[in-house]
Ligand SMILES: [Zn+2]
């Protein structure tokens with residue numbers, strides 16, 4: 074779908090547990106710039122190539138790939154693009170670049186150790202998870218960007234906004250003339266996901282504040298449909314995080330509880346306790362401890378002053 078002259082949205086329909094991200098492709102005088110490259114499995118790549126073809130775009134014209142964050146569904150195919158397109162320029166945020174060069178750092182960003190710590194005998198390895206569902210690859214970025222930088226893409230100029238919360242080096246792109254905001258995984262997902270090391274609940278909420286300060290007519294998310302009721306959707310995403318915190322505080326209003334006692338206060342289904350439950354709960358507990366609202370003693374949590 075051509076959103077504006079020369080800006081194409083290649084939307085991936087939701088199908089499985091981990092779907093490839095949708096792509097945005099922008100035409101300039103040199104060829105095509107793509108925002109995200111999708112997952113790295115054969116099926117992911119074939120799907121991405123089919124989306125280019127359906128839109129009448131020639132993937133071999135891509136000269137630049139901008140990556141919002143190094144989760145497999147967004148940049149898994151970067152190795153494929155690198156091999157196929159000589160001279161490709163890969164653009165990434167400074168904080169994200171180490172993850173692009175070394176995928177094993179994602180074990181830390183996802184706080185995988187929390188599972189082994191709180192669920193005896195269990196382990197969670199995000200790279201094994203990706204290998205089975207949406208393979209990832211590595212490369213060295215060619216251009217590093219920071220908040221405040223601009224990226225010229227044909228007739229459009231995007232402001233780079235650093236939006237941690239979901240991932241430490243996550244960026245969003247804002248085109249002030251068109252009032253378009255590309256949000257990656259920050260908005261549009263069914264539920265916000267964050268870990269203590271990704272920027273956490275506080276990073277996520279601060280990123281939503283950055284969005285609310287912008288004049289936005291159209292949000293392009295990496296998953297799901299385009300969003301026109303932009304303010305409402307951003308406020309709703311922040312509201313989901315705040316409501317989790319409220320539920321947790323309610324759960325803590327009483328005798329001290331362990332980490333695992335608190336999981337059902339945030340997640341109804343036990344299937345979610347290990348992932349994403351442990352990481353999300355740990356993010357909120359970290360924030361509440363930093364805020365001085367919650368105290369931890371002997372592995373139990375209680376409200377400060379109770
Ligand atoms: Zn993500």
Ligand SMILES: [Zn+2]
Pocket residue numbers: 094144146147258295296
């Ligand atoms: Zn994603």
